[in-house]
Amino acid sequence: MKELLQQDLSVVNVGLQSFAANITAAGGRATSVTWAPPAGADPALGWTLATLIGDPRIEAANTIAFERYLGAQPRLVDLVRAGEVMAGLGPGERRILHAGPPIDWPDMCGPQRGAIAGAILYEGWADDLDAAEKLAGSGEVALEPCHEHGAVGPMAGIISPSMPVWVVENTASGNRAYSNLNEGLGKVLRFGANSPDVLERLRWLGSDFFTTMQVAVRGLADPDLKPLMAQALHMGDELHNRNAAASGLLFKRLTLALLGSDLASDAVRRALEFVAGNDHFFLNISMAAAKSMSDAAAGVPGSSMVTVMARNGINFGIKLSGNGNQWFQAPANPVDGLYFPGYTVDDAAADLGDSAITETNGLGGFAMAASPAIVQFVGGTPADATANSRRMLSITLGTNPAFTLPPLNFGGTPAGIDARLVADSGILPIINTGIAHRQAGVGQIGAGITTAPMDCFTGALAALASGLQK
Incomplete structure (x- = not known):
């Protein structure tokens, strides 16, 4: 013992950082290992997690789900009205789709209520805003999540029957996914704005713009999206909050498709x-595209792979491949971000939108290493962006070789979130997000970073374990 104490002290410290600080202060060397009890130190949940780690049934199911995700080939095949292709939105149907997990009208946040009222006016189901809000609250218009209809929408995520939707097909298995048109920034429906100028823009998007873009999409020489998205990652996008490169690449394809059309030049311009x-x-x-890829991995019995992450401005919800169509929800975490001048966290709605489907697929926050410029918008440093991508490797089944990150030596993006690894490590999926004002119609007031709440994953794992025992 005397000989041991005379040697240079070199300690591996597990747990509290203060223990290492004391050793260092005394002249020793200490290497700290960050550790916390798994499953939030909940004994029952910890035991459940222990039974799931290494379960050969789950490992086999995750292999199938992850391979289906990796094999997906999203292709932009059309632009059509929602009611023409989406079940439940056909003629005579009064149904509006929204972002996030299910939620009733009285419980919705301001931006989502404002956007639904605007969609009712857009459809002509009410003559004024008061009548639209009463109709929405009457139960005569069905309000359902986009994800229940194979669709996704940013922020409020509103899709109504006559709105145009992009049609993306995974040609590997034939499943399709849909999303609405992006209105741009400012006062727009997805932030709850429903003024006459907002509706006028929507009507133009649904008429002249729709007609022109439909011709362009149907005339695309190269409709494959995976290579375009991969190229955009190499040009500084992360394909959630930064899409400048991808939008530019698509613009070139659309322009070439329109050059030979017979459309009026003014409409094209x-x-x-x-x-x-x-x-x-x-x-x-x-x-x-991300929705089409994650849906390819859905419905594999026993799989702990996450296929949906979505928020409705109140709650955060996830789905696992092995739990069927079941939602697991918890209150949405706050967003740590940068606010536009004049706004603070007190003005913000809770995390909102289906756009976390990008992170579900290894993009967005998981691909921040590809987009160091994004930190000027969401906060942090370029080093933080790279560290975020590296950290997500701890909770994923693997990487996507189709989406590579130059700062990580062209390694693939972390992909295939495993709910078991989230609960075991305590590392939560990171999400880049815009921040909406809590009042309808004010618009975006900032951007930042948030995480999915742990309770979603622990609830999903408990259900997965129960299903395996049957």
Whole structure:
């Protein structure tokens, strides 16, 4: 013992950092290992987690789900009205789709209520805003999540029957996903705005713009989205909050498709000017592509792979591949971000939108290493962006070799969130997000970073374990 104490002290410290600090202060060396009890130190949940780690049934199911995700090939195949292709939105149906997990009208946040009222006016189901809000609260209009209809929408996420939707098909298995058009920034429906100028823009998007873009999409020489998205990652996008490169790449394809069309030049010019002036134009297509890829992995019994993450401005919800169509919800975590001048956290709505489907697929916050410039918008440093991507490797089944990150030596993005690894490590999926004002129609007031709440994952794992025992 005397000989041991005379040697240079070199300690591996597990747990509290203060123990290491004391050793260092005394002249020793200490290497700290960050550790916390798994499953939030809940004994029952810890035991459940222990039974799931290494379960050969789950491992086999996750292999199938992850391979289906990796094999997905999203292709932009059409732009059509929602009611023409989406079940439940056909003629005579009064149904509006919204972002996030299920929620009733009285419980919705301000932006989502404002956007639904605006969609009712857009459809002509009410003559004024008061009548639209009463109709929404009467139960005569069905309000359901986009994800229940194979669709996704940013922020409020509103899709109504006559709105145009992008159609993205995973050609590997034939499943399709849908998303609405991006209106640009400012006062827009997805932030709850429903004024006459907002509705006028929506009507133009649903008429002249729709006609022009439909011709362009149907005439695309190269409709494959995966290579375009991969190229955009190499050009500084992360395909959630930054889509400048992807929007530019799509603009070139759309322009070439329109050059030989018989459409009126004024209509073509106005449509292309709108696309060129909207750096977020590709976001909705990125989301539909991501939805088509994650849906390919859904429905594998026993799989702990996350296939949906979505928020409705109140709650955060997830789905696992192995739990069927079941939602697992918890209150949405606050957003740590940068606010536009004049706004603070007190003005903000809780995390909102289906756009976390990008993170579900290894993009967005998981691909921040590809987009160091994004930190000027959401906060942090370029080093933080790279660290975030590296940290997500701890909770994923693998990486996506189709989406590579130059700062990580062209390694693939972390992909295939495993709910078991989230609960075991305590590391939560990170999400880049915009911040909406809590009042309808004010618009975006900032952007930042948030995480999915742990209770979603622990609830989903408890259900998965119960299903395996049957």
